[in-house]
Amino acid sequence: MSEPTKRRGFKKKRYTIPIIIIVLLIAFRLYLPTLVKNYVNKVLADIPGYYGQVDDIDISLIRGAYVINGMYLNKGTAASQVPFLSFPESDISIEWKSLFKGKIVSEIIMTAPEVIYVFEDQKKEDGDANVDDWTKALTDIVPIDINHFEVHNGKLAFLQLSAEPNIDLQINKLELTADNLRNVVEKGRILPSPIRASGVSIGNGKVALEGNMNLVKEIPDMDLSFSLENADVTALNDFTNYYAGLDFDNGTFGIYSEIAIANGHLVGYVKPLLTDTKLIGKDDSFLEVLWEGFVGFFKFVLKNQGTDTLATKVPFEGDLNNVEAGVWPTVLNIFENAWIKAFKGEVDNDINYKDAFKKGEITRKEKRELRKKEREARRKEQEPKKG
Numbered sequence: 001m002s003e004p005t006k007r008r009g010f011k012k013k014r015y016t017i018p019i020i021i022i023v024l025l026i027a028f029r030l031y032l033p034t035l036v037k038n039y040v041n042k043v044l045a046d047i048p049g050y051y052g053q054v055d056d057i058d059i060s061l062i063r064g065a066y067v068i069n070g071m072y073l074n075k076g077t078a079a080s081q082v083p084f085l086s087f088p089e090s091d092i093s094i095e096w097k098s099l100f101k102g103k104i105v106s107e108i109i110m111t112a113p114e115v116i117y118v119f120e121d122q123k124k125e126d127g128d129a130n131v132d133d134w135t136k137a138l139t140d141i142v143p144i145d146i147n148h149f150e151v152h153n154g155k156l157a158f159l160q161l162s163a164e165p166n167i168d169l170q171i172n173k174l175e176l177t178a179d180n181l182r183n184v185v186e187k188g189r190i191l192p193s194p195i196r197a198s199g200v201s202i203g204n205g206k207v208a209l210e211g212n213m214n215l216v217k218e219i220p221d222m223d224l225s226f227s228l229e230n231a232d233v234t235a236l237n238d239f240t241n242y243y244a245g246l247d248f249d250n251g252t253f254g255i256y257s258e259i260a261i262a263n264g265h266l267v268g269y270v271k272p273l274l275t276d277t278k279l280i281g282k283d284d285s286f287l288e289v290l291w292e293g294f295v296g297f298f299k300f301v302l303k304n305q306g307t308d309t310l311a312t313k314v315p316f317e318g319d320l321n322n323v324e325a326g327v328w329p330t331v332l333n334i335f336e337n338a339w340i341k342a343f344k345g346e347v348d349n350d351i352n353y354k355d356a357f358k359k360g361e362i363t364r365k366e367k368r369e370l371r372k373k374e375r376e377a378r379r380k381e382q383e384p385k386k387g
Contacts, residue, residue, distance in 0.1 A: 065093030107148035151176040205231025225352035251277025262356035
């Protein structure tokens with residue numbers, strides 16, 4: 001073979017190999033969404049007792065992200081299903097700002113997700129899935145740890161289909177933000193992850209959740225407060241009629257709660273509050289009027305006459321496998337509200353993270369941080385007074 005011929009062959013190979021590599025990369029990029037979609041569908045198909053799929057997956061290599069469209073997970077099989085999770089759009093991407101801190105973590109932004117808890121489906125039977133099955137499967141879909149999490153226009157629903165009519169309790173327009181879940185920043189803090197949420201309940205009540213957590217621990221530590229305010233009590237009629245044979249003609253209700261968990265030990269309370277409520281409606285039958293009148297008599301005796309509120313405070317304490325409400329404190333709190341003082345429609349701020357520690361368990365470092373937090377809270381309380 002002559003020298004010019006060899007040269008031409010070499011040049012041909014020099015261009016052919018890069019072209020083949022480029023074609024293969026393009027083909028892989030085009031097939032990548034299908035590859036990821038097949039993987040996600042396999043993960044969902046392998047969850048015992050559930051059936052789920054995704055419609056489509058978009059890949060963005062430039063920002064290190066993929067968007068899962070039309071994902072759902074239902075309780076049951078392909079032949080018979082009850083809706084459980086619906087995630088129309090989930091954007092999963094690398095959290096770039098954490099790369100500068102030496103951490104490779106992800107952030108998730110979910111748009112219009114729905115979680116529907118069907119009471120009957122949670123009664124575990126042999127062979128059924130438990131919560132670990134589907135939660136582990138969903139986290140397997142995200143290849144790296146989640147550090148930032150957002151929900152926009154979400155929905156939570158509780159359904160009891162055996163009730164007639166069906167009980168349907170919902171929180172709509174849910175907005176939630178949870179940050180620093182993998183403790184990338186503020187590593188010295190014992191509760192480094194703030195969480196905030198808001199929404200609208202049945203009866204157009206205002207829902208709020210705020211607090212701090214430490215999710216890096218096997219049993220997460222947390223200090224949370226929850227409130228549901230000024231909801232129309234008639235929206236509870238399906239629930240109260242099924243469980244107590246009562247329905248409301250008018251009034252408002254609220255729920256206030258605080259929870260603290262430290263090293264698996266939990267303390268907290270739930271405080272329900274009814275205001276300006278009337279039980280007997282004009283369309284009630286004779287037996288309903290008789291029963292509601294009987295209950296209404298005790299409601300009149302036990303409510304605070306000055307503010308027309310009926311409330312109690314249900315304390316609970318224990319480990320996470322054995323949480324029990326205090327029965328006698330609950331009863332005594334009813335009378336305290338009625339005859340001693342009216343419960344205010346607000347979170348009491350009397351449960352703190354340090355309350356969840358067992359005696360002698362809290363460390364010096366934790367004490368210092370908690371004292372600092374208390375001083376900051378007192379300063380905030382005093383600021384309006386100075387003005």
